[in-house]
Amino acid sequence: MTGVRVAGVGLTQFGRQPERTGRDLFAEAALAAREDAGISGDDIEEINYGNFMGALAERQGHQAPLMAKMVGVNCPATRYEEACASAGVAVREAVRTVRSGEADVVLAGGCERMTNLSTADVTEGLATAADDLFEIRAGITFPSAYALMARAYFERFGGSREDLAHVAMKNHDNALPNEYAQFHREITVEEALDAPMVADPLGLLDACPVTDGASAVVFVSDEYAAANDLEAPVSVTGSGQGGDNLALQAREQLAVTPATERAASEAYADAGRDPADVDLVEVHDCFTIAEVLAIEGLGFYEPGEGVGAARRGETTASGDRPVNLSGGLKAKGHPVGATGGSQIAEMTRLLRGDHPNSEHVPDATVGVTHNAGGTVASAVVHVLEVDR
C-alpha cells in the first residue's frame, strides 16, 4: 500500500455566476489543479467527478466524460453522487485507487451550477436529497430538516439561537481574506438573530448561500511524487465513510449524527490519530447547527458541549482548534457537488502555508475534513498531514 499525496489543488471563485456552464466551471478548477501540481495531463489516469443536481439545473446527465474532455484528457471519468457529499466520495475513491496501486495519478473534485435556477427550484432540487415518500411529501426542505435537528438539539442539550449566531459570525470573519469566498462581509450576532426566519429556529444567516463553483484536487502516489520531483508536502493519511437512514424519523436520535462518528472513527484509525492530535478542521456547515453536530460527531466535543464552542472562542481563528478557517460552506459558499473537493483544497492550502488564513495555524500538522450528504445520511472524513 502506497502513501497518497496532494500534488495540486484548484478552485473557481465561489458565488453567483449564473451564466457560466458547469463544464466551464469544472475545467477552470481542474486545469488550475493540474498547473498547481505541475504534471502533464497525459499522466492523469482517472477522473472522479462529484455532482448532485446537474440533471435538474442543466438538463445534463452523464457529465463525467464531458468533464474529462473539458480538461483535455483521455481517461475514464465517473460521476459520484451522494448529495452534498458527492465530491467527498469522489475524493475518497481517488485516495483508495491510488493507495491500492491501481493508479498513480487521479484527479477528483466536483462542480455545481445552482444560481441559474430560481430559489424555489433550488429548494426543490436540494430537497431531493431527503426521503421523497416520508419527508418531501411532508413539506421538508433542507432548511426545515436542519431546523428539526436544531430544535431537537436545543430540547435535549440546551443551547440557543445566539450560540448558533456566533458560528455564523465566526465563519463570515474567516471568509474575509479568502479570495475564493462568496461573502466578504462581516456580520454581527444581532444581525444573524434579526435575519428573516427561513425555517424556525433557523434564519437566513444560519444558512449557507446558493453557490456556483467547482473544485479539483490531484492525488498522486508517494512513488510518483518522488520520481517526478513534485513539491507535495500534504498527504492524505486517513479516510472514512459512514451512512445512516435517509429519513430523520428513522434515526435512533435526532440530535446526533452517527454517520459522522462512524466515518471519523474509521479515518482516525486509518491515520493512527485521535481527535486530540487534530490542529484544525473544515466541517460541513451547510447550516450553523450542522457545524455543531459535526464537531461533536468528530469527537472534539461531547454531545451538548459543541454548541457554545464558537461563542467561547475555541473554534475561532485564534482559538485552540480553528474550525472552518476557509469560511466554511456558510460564508465561502456551497456549490453542492464541489464542496468535498473544496474542503481538501482549502485544508491543503492551510497546511502548506499558502492560504490567507495560514498565519493563524503556522505550526499545524494535522487537519481533518468532514463532508456530509443530506441530513448526514452520508458522511466522509479525511485526515490530512503536512511534512514539517
Added chain:
Amino acid sequence: MTDENAGYDEWLDAIDDGEGYFYVCPEGHGSLPPRRVCPDCGSPELERTPLSETGTVETFTVCYVAAPDFADEEPYATAIADFGDVRLTGVVRGIDPEDVSVGMTVEPAVGTNETTGDDLLALRTR
C-alpha cells in the same frame, strides 16, 4: 410520471381509514413500508403491527420558504412525532403553525396538499 407508490399508498390509505400500521421485527425494531427486511438488523420476519392512535411531537419547524409544491402553505409546520417503535413526519393540521410545541399530542391522518391537491401525511392536534 405515475405517482403510484405501491406499499406506501396502501399504508397511507390505512391511516386514512384509522387503521395505520408499521412493521416490527423479532428484535423489536420498527419500520415503515415498502420494506422487505428490517432496516436495522436485516431480519425478513416483519410483523404488521397496529400504529398507536396518538403520538407526541418530538421536534418541529415552521417553514417560511417552501418548495414549489408547498407554495400555498407558507408558513406551515412540519413535525416529527414519536409513536413508540416508529416516528412519523407530517404537516401539522388543526392549529396555527406558530402555536405548535414539543410534547404536543397528535394523531396521524391524511390531509390534502393545498398547492398540488395530493394526499399528504398530516399530524392532527387533538
